[in-house]
Amino acid sequence: MKVTVVGSGNMAAGFAKRLVAAGHDVRLVGRNRGKVEALAAETGASAVAAVEGGASDVIIVATPFDGAVDALKSLGDVSGKVVVDITNPLTADYMGLTIGHDTSAAEEIAKALPGVRLVKGFNTLFAQVLAAGPKLADGSVPPVFLAADDAGAKAKVADLAKSLGHPVVDAGPLRNARYLEPLAGLNIYLGYGAGLGTAVAPAWLPLA
Template structure:
């Protein structure tokens, strides 16, 4: 089954290209429409398809890879009120341009806030701790596989995304529920963002 990505910025592009390199089918979208992504599709080759946001959101696994300030608009553009049956991968961090001011989360993790925007979805926090150039690089190195952290409140969804991460060549580390694992992953504030860790093969 294809994986839908909403957002074609640095993170969405890096993740899409890496998943395609691992043999996955990926539908990538942005607010400007498929025509604006043809250069990206041409560079990535077969496996990456430019679509609308609604088409990307129709898949069983949907990645949110948009800046925090555009998150509500991106979710609204899907036209979905009920996200049941989908796993949503949250790559976002609660800050961004133009001022990089940290959002007020009311003591919650950012993914708990995101979960409220996608009611019914099984939300998994992942792919938010590495910069794009590291995320998009070959995860297999001579010293080992690069670590991707994930957390979520549904064990089955965590397992499915763990398998996806492993198929793509990374080493998955499941941190458990969003209230705990999501806090460890969160940027800023958590201890794990920007750590580029390797797991021995």
């Protein structure tokens, strides 16, 4: 699958590493060309111009929430494209959310770019967990929660997540990103505020 990762931070690096290892054709786009090229050299992905990044099967937005819409617009016309929003609308200290309850980061991106096939996902994984691979210390594999209104887009992103070794939890329509983003906020608090570290992830476990 052709996948564009927009960004050059820790999450972008984790995606590039894992996606290349899984055999995907990975393209990297970002404002900092030097960081993008260095990440491409490190992972085996390709550093491309923004307009080329819009031609992939799936586009992953690995930027802060407040830069996500502009980052997507830099790719040109992304109408009809499957876009994965991994962002969380965090406060400056990472201990709270700037929006929620009656909307979400995902819904705000969808409003700004109504032509995209938006899927919320991967936002509950720390970069360390994403980069290291699916298995945690006890051998368990953290799931990827996906919320979307477009069933075909959700299925494509589910296939992508499974190719990385993660089980998928169908979290319903896109508006349920209102629940997934606070779940990520709790995970961040547990990791940093409660001192559990970033090698943790939430999971939905069956009773039997």
